[in-house]
Amino acid sequence: MSKGHDWKKLATESQVVAAGRPEKKPDGALNPAIALNSTFHEGGPIGYGRYGNEAWSALEEAISVLEGGKTLIFSSGMAAISSVYSLLPQGAIIVAAENGYQGTTTMLKKMHEAKKLEVRFVNLPNTDEVLKALPGAQMLYLESPTNPAIEVVDLPVVIAAGKKAGSIVVVDSTLATPMVQNPLALGADIALHSVTKYLSGHSDILLGCVVTNDESIFERVEQARRYGGAIPGPFEAWIALRGLRTFALRMQRSQENAMELAKRLEKDPRVLKVRYPGLASDPYHERAKSFMKGFGAMISFEVKADIAQIDKMCNSSTLITNATSLGGVESIWERRRRWATESHTIPENLIRFSVGIENVDDLWSDIQSCFLAAKIN
């Protein structure tokens, strides 16, 4: 694929534009083909549509450059996560978040109940709790910042402890993105993402990825995809790569907007608490500054009102979309406890806010109108 680059010397803004390009040749295409084939003529390195194609390879190369590892893409973030759990034998001990992304927590609870895995649920941002749970664990499954509380895990410390304890250390870095942290550089064995979110960035496809520098893990995860069959279509991979070309720009703008809105929300008397690691008042600010390259674009805030009013507030927005998901160009918010599977450690009045790339004053006006519409004074 893309030749002639010393990737480590290029900034993210340049990497996302240059990576995953087909070989340069006269009249050659700038973008990979969307190879709509279930099979290929015999004798080549791919062979069959479940094993690979050009659009996957291009996206995988680009994410590999961003994360500094080797990438495998999957049909969704959850498919990528499932492939990682398939590395573990029956009954293995795994340390994981009690209040991380609800899809992951729900899957782990079900696996625990079925005795497929023995899950030690911990409060990940509490380093002592993680360290105490580690002895005997075959996997330490981290997520930082956590979704939806936007709490920062002390990744350098807990990753090192997990490695020392002999665990495979995994970091779901979806909310941070490679602009903010690189889990492999921090010592993790696996970084994973829901590519559905910031990396593709337009709320139009689902996709996931696993990135590692460990050859044996790579092979086993590739086999899990090949035989488990959780493969993306070539079209989704192509669309994700197209979105990734502007990832650095989108992320910069979203982070700036998030910082500004977090500051304004913090001063607003109708808001009880704002959670954003970029705020000097945030309990995780110093920790975030110690190893993160930015603060991300996810805010959570608690509103001084009853649930009906907060639901009305979320529903009244015109610019911000009231929906689940995050990481798109458009700002999206929702009251997280509207989901029955959300952790009960998350307050009922908490709104998770994925800040997009719109004009920040327009977003602020929309928020003001929503407070008014819901009669929150």
Ligand SMILES: Cc1ncc(COP(=O)(O)O)c(C=O)c1O
């Ligand atoms: C942190 C995190 N990890 C994983 C996932 C799952 O990704 P997907 O919806 O692409 O399966 C999500 C989805 O919201 C998420 O927020």
